[in-house]
Amino acid sequence: MSIVAKDSRSPYDYETRQKMQKVADENNIGYTVGVYNGYGSDATASVDNGFDVKFACFEPSV
Numbered sequence: 001m002s003i004v005a006k007d008s009r010s011p012y013d014y015e016t017r018q019k020m021q022k023v024a025d026e027n028n029i030g031y032t033v034g035v036y037n038g039y040g041s042d043a044t045a046s047v048d049n050g051f052d053v054k055f056a057c058f059e060p061s062v
Contacts, residue, residue: 001031004057008037009044016056032061 003020004012017033024031043055 001029002034002059002061003031004036004039004041004059005033006035006037007039007041007044007057009040009048012043012056013054016054020056020058030061031058 001024003017003024005017006012021031021033023029041055041057043053043057046053047055
């Protein structure tokens with residue numbers, strides 16, 4: 001699995017990302033942390049539109 005640290009619009013919430021990494025570690029789930037400069041999520045679009053939310057993103061590794 002890949003845990004996203006940043007996309008083309010903004011960094012993702014550090015605390016939430018750390019929680020995701022902890023859960024993966026506790027359950028022996030392999031992961032990488034990546035930056036996806038060619039990607040933007042619905043969460044970053046929400047923040048761009050004024051919503052105050054913490055967000056994180058993950059995806060299956062290819």
